Amino acid sequence: MIVIPSSNKVHPLVVAGLGRSGTRFVTNLLNAHQHVTLQGEIPNGVFGEIKQLFHLLDRHYGNGRNRPENPRRQKEIWEAKKREMVFAVWAFGGQDPIVRIKPRTRYFDYKRPGHEEYFEFYSRIFAPVEAYPVVPANQDVE
Known part of the structure; x- marks a missing residue:
């Protein structure tokens, strides 16, 4: 059985970069550490669909429609589940x-060249989010 880490005890770690930029090397290097577990790649098309699923679930559960007697509680339950669901996607979606x-x-996380486009999605789930760009010494960081 595969156990997914609890989002209460584990922090997300996204390795993103341009294709052929060394994300696999960085992932393997980080995975050698005892406190890091990074899953493999999730294709952009797959993650785009996953993002849409989260949007639909946000619309359904985020407005409390499912529990009209206590909409605030429904939203709290969904917000707590959302982090766990992202970890499950990272574990099984690659x-x-x-x-x-x-x-x-x-x-815990996954790696994918080009996934920096999903940072806004992650920041809504895992706020606050910190980003640390790693680039070769001869390139500028914007």
Whole structure:
């Protein structure tokens, strides 16, 4: 059985970059650490569909329509579940075999060149979000 880490104890870690820029190398390097578990790539098309699913669920559960007697509670329940669901997507949505979660994992995620376009999506779920661009010394960071 694959165990998904609890979002209460584990922080998201996204490795993103241009294609052929070394994201696989950085992922493998980080995965060697006892506190990091990074899954394989999730194709952009797949993640686009996943993002749409979250949007639909936000519309349904985020407005409390499912519990008219207590809409605020419904929204709180969905917000708590959303983080766990993102971790499940990262574990099971990739095209590579699942990487087993290390017992001491504190950072969990996946890698994908080009996924910086989803940072806004992540920032709504995992606020606050910090980004640390890593670029070769001869390039400028915008």
